[in-house]
Amino acid sequence: MIVNLISDTVTKPTPEMLEYMMNAEVGDDVFKHDPTVNKLQEKVARMFGKEDSLFFPSGTMANQAAIKLHTNPGDKMFCDKWAHVFNYEGGGAAFNSGVSSHLIDGHRGMFTAEQLEKAISGRADIHVPYSRLVCIENTTNKGGGACWDINELKKIQKLTVDNNLAYHLDGARLFNALVAKDETPVQYGELFDTISICMSKGLGAPIGSLLVGSKEHIAKALRIRKLFGGAMRQVGYMAAAVDYALDNHVERLAEDHNRAKHLGEALENSPLIKKVEPIETNIVIFYVADGVDENEFVNKLAAKDILLISMGEGKLRMVTHLDFTDDMLEKTVSEIGKLKL
Ligand SMILES: *Cc1c(COP(=O)(O)O)cnc(C)c1O
Numbered sequence: 001m002i003v004n005l006i007s008d009t010v011t012k013p014t015p016e017m018l019e020y021m022m023n024a025e026v027g028d029d030v031f032k033h034d035p036t037v038n039k040l041q042e043k044v045a046r047m048f049g050k051e052d053s054l055f056f057p058s059g060t061m062a063n064q065a066a067i068k069l070h071t072n073p074g075d076k077m078f079c080d081k082w083a084h085v086f087n088y089e090g091g092g093a094a095f096n097s098g099v100s101s102h103l104i105d106g107h108r109g110m111f112t113a114e115q116l117e118k119a120i121s122g123r124a125d126i127h128v129p130y131s132r133l134v135c136i137e138n139t140t141n142k143g144g145g146a147c148w149d150i151n152e153l154k155k156i157q158k159l160t161v162d163n164n165l166a167y168h169l170d171g172a173r174l175f176n177a178l179v180a181k182d183e184t185p186v187q188y189g190e191l192f193d194t195i196s197i198c199m200s201k202g203l204g205a206p207i208g209s210l211l212v213g214s215k216e217h218i219a220k221a222l223r224i225r226k227l228f229g230g231a232m233r234q235v236g237y238m239a240a241a242v243d244y245a246l247d248n249h250v251e252r253l254a255e256d257h258n259r260a261k262h263l264g265e266a267l268e269n270s271p272l273i274k275k276v277e278p279i280e281t282n283i284v285i286f287y288v289a290d291g292v293d294e295n296e297f298v299n300k301l302a303a304k305d306i307l308l309i310s311m312g313e314g315k316l317r318m319v320t321h322l323d324f325t326d327d328m329l330e331k332t333v334s335e336i337g338k339l340k341l
Contacts, residue, residue: 003306003328005263008173008256008282008321011204013241020244026236029055036236040243044197044210047246048189052218054225055239059172059209061230062196064092066211067133069220070166070193073098076129078119080106082142084170085135096228100129108277109140110148113155120163134160136192137170139177144317145260145283147177150187157191167191172198172209176281179253193217202253202282203245204322207238249322256282256320259329263318266333272297272341274314284318285311296341304335 004010013021027033037055045053056062063085067077077093079086081103085093093099104111104119116134123131134156139145160167169192171177178185188195194213199205211221225231232238257280264279267286277285288294294310301308308318 001305001328001331003324003332005306005308005318005320005324005332007309008202008319009200011322013204013206014322016248017204017241017244021237021240024236024240026234028233029235030231030233034234034236034239036243037239040239041210043243043246045212047185048195048212049186050189050195050212051215053210053212054218054221055232055235055242056196056209056211056225057207057230057232059170059196059198059200060089060092061225061228062198062209062211063089063135063168063170064096065221065224065228065230066168066194066196066213067093067099067135068097068224069217070133070168071097071099072130072132074129075132076100076102077133077135078102078104078116078131078165079135080104080109080111080137080140080143082106082109082140083135083137084141084172085137087142099133102131107143108146109137109143110146110152113152113159116156116159120159120165123163131163131165133166133168135168135170137172139173139180139281139283141172141283144277144285145173145176145279145281147181147280150181150183150191153191166193168193169195171195173201173281175250176202176253176257179250180257180281194221199242199245202256202321203242203249205238205241205245208242210242252322253282256322256324259324259326260284260318260320262329263320263332263336266336270336270339272339282320284320286316286318287314288316292341297339300339300341301335306332306335 024036199208274289
């Protein structure tokens with residue numbers, strides 16, 4: 001039994017998901033002739049109370065298309081210093097859109113409306129880049145799966161409206177936040193101009209993300225997706241996997257969150273661990289005690305078929321998901337308890 005806690009992207013389609021995929025009716029989506037894709041896009045738009053949505057091969061491409069559709073070259077976007085759109089998308093905002101990033105010094109990947117208000121002051125000055133976009137991430141990846149307080153998001157929305165800024169949500173793991181906070185997609189659809197969601201993370205589809213927004217924004221996104229090389233053909237098989245995941249794998253995210261909390265408790269009890277970050281969803285970030293070599297910690301667990309990654313400087317990460325079972329949890333807790341370096 002190999003326990004893979006490296007990421008929630010390591011899941012394999014379940015037999016039921018595969019069967020659902022194999023039975024999908026498909027067509028050429030470039031001609032909008034794929035009924036499974038069309039149905040999925042309508043379903044997700046409706047779910048968020050938005051006019052339209054568009055299927056993408058990756059979350060990165062969905063975010064990059066959003067940045068491009070909201071901005072012109074030379075503009076500036078605001079995001080947290082830990083944001084995926086800044087740190088982990090290959091410099092795409094600069095490369096694809098010619099946009100610079102104004103990084104806000106938030107806490108666990110989240111900033112406040114007050115911080116944003118300070119950051120956007122002086123924007124009428126012709127020396128400074130034109131401010132166009134605010135990008136939020138929920139849950140935060142680098143912030144250890146932390147969830148935003150929706151009231152702060154509302155305050156930020158008001159600022160974006162008052163200052164004529166677009167408001168994009170990188171919701172790669174938004175469903176984890178919705179389940180953890182008992183919130184609804186419509187509440188988020190009301191707040192943001194565009195939202196990207198990743199179906200290949202905790203929801204367990206092999207591929208696929210969606211961007212939701214107004215008809216006008218999604219029409220722009222369709223052209224940009226083509227420009228980025230992301231127009232797909234008989235992709236209904238993949239849309240079917242996403243459709244299946246939305247119907248069957250959302251509520252169960254609570255199980256991932258519970259198992260993450262159990263892992264956190266086991267780590268708290270280990271003398272080898274200095275600190276475990278608060279666990280709100282499915283990401284567990286922790287630090288080895290002084291004098292403990294993090295690579296040795298990773299390697300010793302790997303020798304027991306338990307896989308996790310180091311994030312450098314004594315920081316380690318485990319992510320729970322669809323393929324991480326109670327048996328695997330039990331084994332991991334037991335091995336952490338026995339571990340000696
Ligand atoms: C995974 C992730 C993405 C998109 O990733 P892809 O691998 O391109 O699908 C975007 N934002 C966050 C916060 C993520 O964790």
